[in-house]
Amino acid sequence: MSAEVKRHVAIDLGASSGRVAIGTIQDGKLSVNVVHRFANGGVPVQGRLYWDVLGLWKEILHGLRLAAQHGHIHSVGVDSWAVDYALLDEHDLLMDGVHHYRDPRTGGVMDDCLNVLPRSAVYASTGIQFLPFNTVYQLVAHERQAPGILNRACQLLLVPDLLHFWLSGRRATERTNASTTQLYDPREDAWSAPVITAFGLPPVLFPDIVPAGTVLGEVTPAVAQETGLTSTVVVAPATHDTASAVAAVPAVGNDWAYLSSGTWSLVGVETLSPVVTPEALQYNLTNEAGVNGTTRLLKNVMGLWIVQECRRAWGSPDFAQLYADAEAAAGGPLVDPDDGRFLHAGLDMPQRIQAYCRETGQAVPATPAEITRCVLESLALRTAEVLLQLEDVTGRMISTLHVVGGGSQVRFLNQLLADTTGRRVIAGPVEATLIGNLLVQAEASGSIPAGSLRSVVLQSEALDTFEPTTAVPSQRLALFAQLGRAQPLHS
Known part of the structure; x- marks a missing residue:
């Protein structure tokens, strides 16, 4: 070297x-x-x-x-x-x-x-x-x-x-x-x-x-x-x-949003200044600082934490098999992933999901595959909701959703996101947080030119693209919108 x-x-x-x-x-x-x-x-x-x-x-x-x-x-x-x-x-x-x-x-x-x-x-x-x-x-x-x-x-x-x-x-x-x-x-x-x-x-x-x-x-x-x-x-x-991960989003233009997908799902857009308006308050959006003076306007959504806790309760089966079984299972019930009952750790997470479905008059998922599919579909629908809120608050049309972090490896979830949001999904990099951390250091140290973080990511990483293939039935969207949210983590 x-x-x-x-x-x-x-x-x-x-x-x-x-x-x-x-x-x-x-x-x-x-x-x-x-x-x-x-x-x-x-x-x-x-x-x-x-x-x-x-x-x-x-x-x-x-x-x-x-x-x-x-x-x-x-x-x-x-x-x-x-x-x-x-x-x-x-x-x-x-x-x-x-x-x-x-x-x-x-x-x-x-x-x-x-x-x-x-x-x-x-x-x-x-x-x-x-x-x-x-x-x-x-x-x-x-x-x-x-x-x-x-x-x-x-x-x-x-x-x-x-x-x-x-x-x-x-x-x-x-x-x-x-x-x-x-x-x-x-x-x-x-x-x-x-x-x-x-x-x-x-x-x-x-x-x-x-x-x-x-x-x-x-x-x-x-x-x-x-x-x-x-x-x-x-x-x-x-x-x-999350700020490091967003710094590593390989995006160009301004018609994109990001989903930092892992234990939490962080869904947002990048803005030049904070958006502190009555509409942003109504949607309970957050203005967090980004790199180089930017603002990350986003919503914290409960993420793959729910699946992780379920998996722990099931004896830690292989993630890849769990997601494959979920893809093969029939879609059915939905949950509000932001319901407060899902926040805390516990081996009873599958039972909490079943109780939610029972309380809201839905079929109760019985198997790990059915429960996992329920969670993944619910996360995709919640992401679609937040994207509409971000468009409403910013007046910006979002055509592409960049998924970064560990969740970007879950191909079934990426396709659900594309189908549910009706937007192109670009998945990767998986190690966005590490990459963002390293590139901010590199920029500060003169290893890369100022303002070149994302161009370095584009040159360095292989990305996957998912196009919408199947429109989500309107009744599914309506069911999710009408779910009873008796114990909200946030609105």
Whole structure:
């Protein structure tokens, strides 16, 4: 390898696994080498659910040691899921475990908060979708659980910001993840004083906000000694994993939407500025920051999490076989995937789906194939609903849906999406989050020209296209629209 080629390392943390990967650019193409994979997941303790953040740090250090064996590493950056945080004391020590967003401690908190500051005022200040696990409601729940803890804390760091702090020694919050907290004002590019004040949160908790691509500094001497990295800089990529994935959407023009398909389904469009209008509030759309000053106008939809939990209940059968059996099964009942009963983990997920169908007067799916098909068809119909909402709010016609992430490998789901939405579906890249992370680092380091992220993806990745073949009967669309939504996660 020529000396001028820079190696960048992405640390990508998902809800069930993590990866450490090296990326290099040659001849305008990105090459990715995953050097370490490891498991992740919630840890139940005395009725609460936490992340094993120290275990993640141990795996990250191991991955960096492996990466260093490949030669000099120019930069490293972390992305992860959103909203979860750590509290640090005056000695920069953890004050509590890092709570999992599926921890039931936030039950009822959002409604209580919106009695203090109305929904319209919160949305006007933050432009963020109302979800019960948003950081703001987690903090209120944390204070209720441990009175006085917020005043004793000196700093709040979101998960990737905590890891960047341990890597570089610098405390900062990267913008794309800050924008998910419902504590950030996207128009002011600052923490939202009205929301922070209304809910009694100490302003001192919130660190400086920096954009994706910010160089935070070199790795600390302790990290260098532990891993073998030398003169490696820490670059904050788009630290929210969805923002990294959207940065890697291989799109041209502006008639497209994206679906970041995995544990969650994130359905949205890219805009040049936040859309904080009564219509956006009505649809409960979220304005999250993207790379290079863009906004991701989107809706969080429950995703393949439902299938993942069902699979766990069925003894973890092969995913490919499960999807093949679902494709062969007859279509029938539907569920609202955003019903609140599907949010939390549990081996009774298949029974929850059956109960929903029974309560709404539908045939009850009996087999794993029937239940999986029910979920996949429902996800496709919910995606179609959100695309219509996005067109309504933006006035933009959407002709192409780009599906990125792990769900882009599920060919049956991609065809369902094409048929249900009536739009061309382009699937890939699967590793969009890793790719987006690496390319933001590469752009910040001069490895690629500014503004060339998507052109590099187009040159580097093989994509699959799915055209609509079978129109979804109008009665199916009507059935989905009329489903009773007695326990909504969000509207």
